Amino acid sequence: MDSFEKLKILGQASKYDMCGCGRPNEDDYIKNGIYRVHTPDGICSIFKVLLTNKCHRDCAYCINRFENDTERVSFTPDELARVFMSVKRRHSIQGLFLSSAIDKNPDENMASLIDTARILRTRYSFKGHIHMKVMPGASAAAIEEAAGVANRLSLNVEVPSEKYMGKLTRAKRYGEILNGMSEIKRLKDKGVKVTQTTQFIVGAAGESDREIADEAFALKKDFGLARVYFSAFRPVEGTPMEGREATPLMREYRLYQVDYLYSQYGFTPRDLCYEGDGNLPIDKDPKYVYALNHPELYPVEINAADYESLILVPGIGPISAKRIAGSRKAQPYHDAGELKGTGAVIKRALPFITINGSSPVIQQRPEQLSFL
Ligand code: SF4
Structure with missing residues (x-):
């Protein structure tokens, strides 16, 4: 399969990761890994791609989980760097979002992501924004290397606690994600110029808005996160959750409003009011x-x-x-x-x-x- 055939698969496969402001619309995927991103300063384009969609993990919501019947492909770091530069020459792209499924151990997949970024920085003198996903379970050494080549790192918590993570996967531990975030914070405190973000999948494991909002507040405070993204759960065909109801988009929107109250109004969790089920009122901001x-x-x-x-x-x-x-x-x-x-x-x-x-x-x- 040639590189652009792979890009069709691995560019689309990265759409579930949020790395700009707000939810991407269906038509925000343009082609060749290019996504339109809505920011407070207007619309820009980023190149968003997975290095591989081969995965041995079992996250119940994910199209790339090991049991899913989907075509599996991988780039080499050299190949992906070449493809990115080729797309960049023909389109205006403001940044690169590099992610991966986990087909080896977390550090080996991290090494491929880091190699890709390093090739871009050295061989192609790419000075633009690189947002790199950190694999849950990656070592401190791998995270430090990633911080040396990327502008932004992210680990997605997806849920507000270990209890809920256990409902979605047997392969990830909440604690290992927090350890990774803590390592990025340590590097930042040492003066490394890197920011970090995380993402929640809203409603995938039965958690309430209160649990998500409280945890988002704690993570921002403890790890100095630049952004928290909220993504309403959407069932994906072929996964164990395909029959589950989608989470109303309004829950995602209300959580963004809460996050704005935290960051711009100085609100804390005790200032927020919830319904009896722990969710935010849907009909009022x-x-x-x-x-x-x-x-x-x-x-x-x-x-x-x-x-x-x-x-x-x-x-x-x-x-x-x-x-x-x-x-x-x-x-x-x-x-x-x-x-x-x-x-x-x-x-x-x-x-x-x-x-x-x-x-x-x-x-x-x-x-x-x-x-x-
Ligand atoms: S680790 Fe989980 S979320 Fe990530 S690609 Fe594999 S199955 Fe999907």
Whole structure:
């Protein structure tokens, strides 16, 4: 099989790994391993590929698990580096995401990934962004080598604890994934310029949003993760989970909102409100639910409240809160319409604010169509 035939298989096979912002759409796979990635700064393209889809492990959700009837192929490091450069010459690509299934032991598969990145850095002088997947169970020495050639490393926890991991695979240990993350953190603390991320598969093992959100918070704090990705479980044909129901995409979306509350609003797990089953309310965003559960904090006076209080108003985000706090001294607000230029969603904010001590007009409860 020639290299571009392999690329058709191994480029598609990498689609389950998230390495940009948010969920890739079905049409985000362009061709030849190129994926469109949606970032806060716009859309860019990355080359995402597996070195091999041969795997001796048994992860119940995965198309590459050893029992699955799928065509198995591998690149050599030399071959993949050549293929990447050839695609890069013809397309604008902002980065490379390198991953692999595990057909040998974790360190041997890591060695192939590291060789690929090293060939790109030395033979082809590639200076772009490389995000490399670390194989669960890889040694500290292998992780250190990977950090020397990649800009970003990731180990996917997939679930919030060992208990849930045991429901998906017999071959991975939660502890070995945490050990790998801890090793990357140690290298970062030593001054190695590398960042790390992780990913959860939401709803694959029966875990609740609360368990995922609590663990995401702990992992970010303990290991200094740059990003946590959430991927709603989708059953894959031919796997033991093919008959299972897909997780609603809204659960994934709500978890991203929680992550945003952690990183931009200083929320902690105890600030979040869950339904009786431990999941986030599907029909309301978590900041709005927080406001409804804390009537003692509202209304917030637009002309006097500090930044921390302003951002707790539904409809007012960090940018609009800064604009309000920055402009009101020179020109105090007199009515809600003047908030328009700050970016605030006025209808949503109205029930939670006063302006010069009075409640602005239009007191109806707002629709929750977006998140601020
Ligand atoms: S280790 Fe598990 S998730 Fe990774 S490729 Fe193999 S079966 Fe799939």
